[in-house]
Amino acid sequence: MDANVEAFHATLREDFSTEVVRSVNRRLESLLGQDALSEDERRELRAFLGASVVNPDQVRAAVRVLQDEREFYHYPSYRQAVEHIVGWMKAISTLGFPGQFAHGFTLSSDAGFNLSSIADLTDPAILEKICRPFGTYLDYELPSRCLDGEYEVIGINVTYTQQLPFALYAARKIRESCPDAWIICGGTEVSDAWKYMDDRDRFFEVFSPFDICVIGEGESAFTEILKARGNGILPAATANVMIHPNLGGRGRALPVLHYEDIKNLTTPSYEKLPWHLYLAPHRFVYYTPSRGCYWNKCTFCDYGLNGDSPTSPWRQDPVGKTLDDLERISKFSQYVYFSVDVLAPATLLKIAQGIVDRGIDVRWSAEIRLEKYWSPERADLLKRSGCVAVSVGFESGNDRVLKLIDKGTTTQQTLQTVQNMRAAGLGVQMMAFTGFPGETLEEAFDTTDFLRRNRHLWTIGGVGTFGLTPGSIVAKEPDRFGIKNLRPRAGDDIHRELDYDDPAGHGNEQPELAKARQTLNVSPPWRPWVGGTDTPHALFYHGRFGPSMIEEISEEDYSEKLGEWPGTWSVNGRMVSAPGGSTFSFVRNDGVLVRVSKLSARILSTLGKRSVSLADLESSYGYSRQDLEPLIRLRLITPDTVPSRVPATAPRATLHKAPSKLGHE
Known part of the structure; x- marks a missing residue:
């Protein structure tokens, strides 16, 4: 489920x-x-x-x-x-x-609350409050289904940090209904919590609801756990397994980590997922034909249980097995994302040729490195095989910073590869960041300028900010990168990111730089929507519209544009924030700041720009009384509202001049 x-x-x-x-x-x-x-x-x-x-x-x-x-x-x-x-x-x-x-x-x-604080993660009141929005499901429905199934082993996968409190709470509720079952967990977040925990002896303080936790890759561990349960014994000698002290794991250190021989793994089964519930018109699967990164040198990387390397050891399936898997998957779903750190170029090209030769009907996307290997002819083969988009971590638009990162490429090579992909009709999702240690403000603007100059070549993506993780080469060799005073963040017991001093760097707080980053991010930039990199929705739109999808989702093509911003019209208040996100700010005539949704802002725009009455809204513009009620309740409109047009030369309202119950923003 x-x-x-x-x-x-x-x-x-x-x-x-x-x-x-x-x-x-x-x-x-x-x-x-x-x-x-x-x-x-x-x-x-x-x-x-x-x-x-x-x-x-x-x-x-x-x-x-x-x-x-x-x-x-x-x-x-x-x-x-x-x-x-x-x-x-x-x-x-x-x-x-x-x-x-x-x-x-x-x-x-x-x-x-702090998801890196053991105190918060073990506080029943905090977990209950976080989970209260889903209380009916987590308190009753999920435990009842587990009980009705009479399961002996119940597993919870925790992929993201934000899922952790829900998993901990759900496990407690399932334990109340199924006291004799083994409740186990695994997934990226479980491994990261163990990896980054300051005191690993406290691991089962956080994961106390679980009998067994899988650290690292879990296919072999999971099957061994099932065998052990069937035989009535503990999986005491199984690699990657942590057993709760209450179950007999006291004093037992994690065995040697095991990395799967992925060519021996079977094709994933997706059939039993609740496909009718997902917020999408098509089925979509994540498929992993390789693990780790063949480059494995980038100094900021810290993925997986990686030891002294930026990522886990690199392994890949034989091409024939990958093609066999894709044939099976294509009968179930035509949309596939290769969920890997990065695919080796020669292998990916062989996969693409095999898809063409076998006539496998899939639309796919993957993350690649910006190699010279990707000539126009090879990019064209990717397109013919069903590739609709590629994701590229070009990281920086400055060659000196790229050398510090040890990216193994240059800005010129980046540009050439992206041009080849775009010419082949592929969407390109660009990922970069500013604030790498020692980067100057001018070098940071090289990155935003590169993306802006070449906006016609990429579809979605944008620029984030650098975060220092403990397992990266930068953190392990701070003197090499000119940073000092590396320290955990206040209140953190799980050190997912570190604070540090960077005397030569600019930081990421420059307003001009923040604005430059923001203007490059396609809205809405967060997952799982179309604007998010590597999301199913983004793959669907790439598959339907190709690289022109950016025009399809552009505000310039949005048939219900919101009017002139900011402060050029007024309906019982003044607009004070430009478009962005999903809420807008108004200062009412009595000085109270209120936030409204984009739908409500659109209604106010309709009133202000077109001088229509409230009575006209439903008959002429399709807005219902229910649409209007929030605005009436917030006293932004009244049943006898008279729209007032504000001259374009009128002074623009600013929050710091308006007395507001919400204070300054």
């Missing part, structure tokens, strides 16, 4: 969603009725204002849009559906830590 998507759908049931709306409205009225708010209450009000514009019926309709092929590829419909779902996640987050789902499905890092 996929508890992620099942828990989401559980929130949309009529009884639960109705109570969410009532809860939001009650608390919002209470906050808006107060004369003064504390800092925590101001933060809470921001979250509740973002949640107050959500209509569960529209969210349920949004799910249907994303599952309908015609609607999915009509970008205005798609984008509005995404906004409704992101808004719904904000709404249900008010049941837990308000704002914990600020950007959709990902837990916010500043919502009031």
Whole structure:
């Protein structure tokens, strides 16, 4: 089962969603009725204002849009559906830590808890509050299904850090229903928690609900665990396995790590996943024909249980086995992402030729290195084999920084390879970052300038910021990179990233640089939506529209553009924020700052720019009374609202001049 998507759908049931709306409205009225708010209450009000514009019926309709092929590829419909779902996640987050789902499905890092703190991860009250938005599913439905199945072994995969509190809470609830089952866990986050934990003797403080944890690659370990359970013994000698002290693992260190001989692994089985629940019109699978990285030199990398190398040891399937797997997978799904660190170019070319020779019908994408190997002819073969996009970590637009990274390429080679891919009709997803140790501000702008100059060559991607992880070469050799005082972040017991001093660097706090990065990111830039690199939705859009998908999702082609921004029109308040994200800010005439969704901003834009009345909105523009109610409740419009046009030369409102219950932003 996929508890992620099942828990989401559980929130949309009529009884639960109705109570969410009532809860939001009650608390919002209470906050808006107060004369003064504390800092925590101001933060809470921001979250509740973002949640107050959500209509569960529209969210349920949004799910249907994303599952309908015609609607999915009509970008205005798609984008509005995404906004409704992101808004719904904000709404249900008010049941837990308000704002914990600020950007959709990902837990916010500043919502009031620390996922790298053992104290927070072991606090039952914090875990319960984080999980409260999915309480009905995690408290009752999931444990009941495990009990009904009479399972002897129940496994939970934890891929991302943001899934960890839900996994810990779910395991406790399953334990209450299934006290005799072995509850086990594995996945990237479990391995990372062990890898980065300051004191590994405390590992089972965090993972106390689990009997057994798999550290590292898990195929062999999992099958050995099943065999041990069937034989009534503990998997005491199994590599990559940690056994809870209560089950007999006290004092037992992790055995030697085992890396799978992947050519002996069978084709993954995807058939039993709940495909009818996913927010997509097509099936999509992740497939892994290699592990590790054949280059394995980049000084910032720190992937997997990698020892002294940037990544785990590099291994790859024989080409024939990969093609056999793809033939089987293609009968189930035509969309495949090669979920690997990076594919070796010669191997990938042989796979592409084999797909063509065998006539395998797939649309695929993968991450590649920007090698000279990718000539126009070879890029064309990728296209003919069904490749619709490639992802490239070009990292920096400055050759000196690329040498520090040990990337093994140059900006000129990057440009040539990207040109070849684009000429072949492939989408190119570009990934880079600024703030590498010792990078100057001018060198950072080389990266943003490179992407801006060549915007016609890439589809989605953008520029992030450098983060120092303990296992990287940079962290292991700080003097080589001119950084000092490496230290854990305050409050962290799991040291996923380190703070450090960089006397020669610029940092990433320069406003001009932050603005340059932001303008390059396709909106919405977060996963799992079209704007996110390597997402299923992005692959679908690449497959349908090719490299021209960027034009399909461009605001310039958005048929429901929001008007002139900022501050050129007014309806009982002044717009003060330019488009960006999924919420917009207004200062009401009484000086109170309120946030509204893009749908509500569109309604206000319609009123202000076209001077229509509220009565016209439903008959002429298709907005319902339900669409208007959040704006009336926030007193941005009234039943007798008269739109007021603001001259373009009028002074523009700024937040710091407006008295606001939410304070300055």
